[in-house]
Amino acid sequence: MHTAVEAAVGNNVDLSYADLRCADLEGADLSGADLSYAKLSGAKLIGADLRDADLSCADLTGASLSGANLSYVKLRGADLIGADLTGAVLIDAKLSLAALTGADLTDVDLSGADLSGVNLSGADLRGADLTHADLTGACLCGAILRMPNLRHESLLGADLSDEEPYRVSLGGANLSYTNLSYTNLRGTDLRAADLYRADLRGADLTDADLTDAKLRGAKLTGAKLTGAKLTGADLAHACLTDVDLSSANTEHIEADFRALVAGFEAELPALVKAIKAGHIDGSVYEGECACLVGTIAKTRGVPYKALPHNAARPIEVFYRCIGPGDTPDTHAGAALALRWAELALQEAV
Numbered sequence: 001m002h003t004a005v006e007a008a009v010g011n012n013v014d015l016s017y018a019d020l021r022c023a024d025l026e027g028a029d030l031s032g033a034d035l036s037y038a039k040l041s042g043a044k045l046i047g048a049d050l051r052d053a054d055l056s057c058a059d060l061t062g063a064s065l066s067g068a069n070l071s072y073v074k075l076r077g078a079d080l081i082g083a084d085l086t087g088a089v090l091i092d093a094k095l096s097l098a099a100l101t102g103a104d105l106t107d108v109d110l111s112g113a114d115l116s117g118v119n120l121s122g123a124d125l126r127g128a129d130l131t132h133a134d135l136t137g138a139c140l141c142g143a144i145l146r147m148p149n150l151r152h153e154s155l156l157g158a159d160l161s162d163e164e165p166y167r168v169s170l171g172g173a174n175l176s177y178t179n180l181s182y183t184n185l186r187g188t189d190l191r192a193a194d195l196y197r198a199d200l201r202g203a204d205l206t207d208a209d210l211t212d213a214k215l216r217g218a219k220l221t222g223a224k225l226t227g228a229k230l231t232g233a234d235l236a237h238a239c240l241t242d243v244d245l246s247s248a249n250t251e252h253i254e255a256d257f258r259a260l261v262a263g264f265e266a267e268l269p270a271l272v273k274a275i276k277a278g279h280i281d282g283s284v285y286e287g288e289c290a291c292l293v294g295t296i297a298k299t300r301g302v303p304y305k306a307l308p309h310n311a312a313r314p315i316e317v318f319y320r321c322i323g324p325g326d327t328p329d330t331h332a333g334a335a336l337a338l339r340w341a342e343l344a345l346q347e348a349v
Contacts, residue, residue: 011049036074171209181219231314235321236283240332250336256315257340260292260308265348268341270299275338278327282319285309289324291316292337 176196212232281289297304321333328335
């Protein structure tokens with residue numbers, strides 16, 4: 001028979017390996033307590049003070065922790081499957097390798113928390129604050145992430161496949177190597193996000209803001225980019241197979257292209273020819289295959305330094321996605337570059 005425990009147990013108490021299943025610890029002061037390996041399944045810890053407590057490998061399945069203060073708590077390897085953490089505070093908490101499948105994390109403050117390797121499958125993270133949180137290698141398959149604050153967190157290697165966030169803010173997030181394949185990222189704020197070598201195959205990025213995003217080496221095969229903002233996005237070495245960029249929001253990039261080629265209309269036929277032949281290399285200014293400015297300079301017979309050049313301007317950043325051998329028939333970036341060049345040429349005639 002499980003013992004009912006009165007509130008205010010006392011801080012720094014040693015309850016490691018204790019059997020506290022279904023215990024009533026509502027409002028208890030357990031700050032600094034050692035609860036490692038404790039059995040707390042079904043326990044009532046609503047509003048409890050668990051700051052600095054050690055709950056490593058504890059069994060908290062189905063526990064009620066709503067409104068509890070778990071700042072700086074150690075929950076490494078803990079089992080929190082189905083736990084209710086609504087409104088709990090877990091600032092700088094250590095949750096690496098914890099199981100949070102189906103947990104209710106609505107409005108939870110997880111800022112600065114270590115969630116590396118955590119299983120958050122099916123967890124409800126609506127309204128959660130994950131600022132500066134580390135989700136390296138975490139699994140968020142099927143998690144609910146509507147309107148969380150995820151700015152500047154690390155999701156290195158995290159798996160968000162099948163997730164359906166709605167207008168999520170991931171601005172400035174570290175998403176390098178992350179598996180986002182077939183993820184619904186419609187309208188997501190990904191400004192300046194680091195998506196280096198991220199897997200975005202089949203992802204829905206409709207109306208997403210990818211301004212200044214780092215997408216070097218990202219897998220974008222079959223991704224939907226209708227209305228996506230790509231100004232300043234670095235797509236160098238990204239896989240753009242079966243990607244249609246024609247419907248993406250690239251107006252600012254095209255405008256920058258027009259501004260750059262103004263006065264170089266005589267070089268446009270050679271640029272069109274180079275794009276069609278796969279002789280563009282957006283990563284270099286000189287060589288048999290060169291970037292936009294390099295191709296114009298070579299055609300004009302002058303050093304590229306004699307022309308306006310800035311590797312950070314939108315059109316030059318865009319051209320970095322085109323490499324030697326990429327043609328309009330095989331590469332979405334080359335196809336879009338050709339369209340702009342041909343339109344400019346038609347207007348120049």
